[in-house]
Amino acid sequence: MLTPEQRLFYEENGFLLIKNLVSEADIERFRQEFERICRQEVKVPGLLVMRDVAIAKSEFVPDERAVSKLQDFQENPELFRYCALPQILKYVECFTGPNIMAMHTMLINKPPDAGKKTSRHPMHQDLHYFPFRPSDHIVCAWTAMEKVNRQNGCLVVLPGTHKGTLQEHDYPDWEGGVNKMYHGVQDYDPNHPRMYVEMEKGDTVFFHPLLIHGSGMNQTQGFRKAISCHYASSDCYYIDVRGTTQENIENEVQEIAGKKYGINEVAFKDTWAFRGRLVQGERTSL
Ligand SMILES: CCCCCCCCCCCCCCCCCCCC(=O)SCCNC(=O)CCNC(=O)[C@H](O)C(C)(C)COP(=O)(O)OP(=O)(O)OC[C@H]1O[C@@H](n2cnc3c(N)ncnc32)[C@H](O)[C@@H]1OP(=O)(O)O
Ligand SMILES: Nc1ncnc2c1ncn2[C@@H]1O[C@H](COP(=O)(O)OP(=O)(O)OP(=O)(O)O)[C@@H](O)[C@H]1O
Ligand SMILES: O=C(O)CCC(=O)C(=O)O
Ligand SMILES: [Fe+2]
Ligand SMILES: [Mg+2]
DSSP, rough: OOHHHHHHHHHHHHHHEETTTTTTTHHHHHHHHHHHHHHTOOOOTTOOOOOTTTTTTSSSSSSGGGSEEEOTTTOOOOHHHGGGHHHHHHHHHHOOOOEEEEEEEEEEEEOOOOOSSOOOOEOOOOGGGGOOOOOOEEEEEEEEEOOOOOTTTTTETTTTTSOOOOOOOOOOOTTOOOOOOOOOSSSTTTTTTOEEEEEEEEOOOOTTSSEEEOOOOOOSSSOOOEEEEEEEEETTTEOOOOTSSTTHHHHHHHHHHHHHHOOOSHHHHHHHHHHEEEEEEOOOOO
């Protein structure tokens, strides 16, 4: 499926941008469903709704202004259609092989910054959140639901960093506050070349889970939207993260699982096995 140039570009840089992969009609449907969820017209089992920390303690309004991110929409058939789009899976298969699990789903609604720079996402590697390997058989698809640029906080990547190892992550030391679980790499090379991934509606970037990336402040008045899914080969295996740099995120996820679902002592890997959904082939290991 990939041309030799595309494959080489991914191997060298850790990401690949495919223009115009998702249709306007599909994006419009995802947007409509997102709005219905914000208005609380549909109830989605397992869905986590995050509000930006800058407005977390203000009065709740049932519209998109209160929602900075939906996480775990795998039980919503309309949004989950994104994860099974054939044109996306054709690319995903190049990285994962034929047995494909959708491990993590998100719709990001980056709010206009409230003045404290909390709309930023610190530089991180997504593998920090994942207790499964090997990393080369994991890939994220991230589709712009509208034009994204430096003004509204597009993705920023450090090309080539996927060739390194998983770094230690923790909360950045930001004056205006940091969103829950927005861990960042503490000491990446500030002189590493950066690329601002500007995209049009429907463009999709595929990226490696070790690629260091983040996103800047949204300096516009609009809510910058993107939909994404992390895929892994179902032939991947779970690892025990005790005693590794991932122990801090394991503890936070277990705490949320305890608070939200009243389940204590749930293994980190089981929170992933429970949320993952097969989208192609056979569920062999994950
Ligand atoms: C077997 C079943 C398993 C189920 C497991 C479920 C675990 C899910 C964990 C999610 C895993 C994330 C993995 C991501 C992997 C991919 C890589 C992507 C990187 C990321 O994007 S990670 C960052 C995204 N993080 C989240 O979305 C966090 C998940 N969301 C939440 O935990 C909740 O939405 C949140 C933020 C805790 C809010 O909870 P909620 O109870 O709805 O809100 P309350 O109004 O009751 O507030 C409680 C308390 O939290 C404060 N608060 C609210 N929002 C924020 C915020 N954005 N940041 C910081 N703090 C926040 C609020 O003020 C309240 O504080 P109090 O002091 O008043 O208690
Ligand atoms: N096929 C396997 N089944 C079960 N456990 C395995 C398997 N392969 C490796 N492991 C164990 O999983 C742990 C992590 O393995 P591995 O070295 O592949 O991952 P990593 O170094 O954390 O990540 P990366 O993919 O970046 O190399 C090790 O403890 C290793 O012994
Ligand atoms: O959409 C963004 O701003 C970045 C999101 C991201 O990298 C993530 O959630 O892991
Ligand atoms: Fe990320
Ligand atoms: Mg290794």
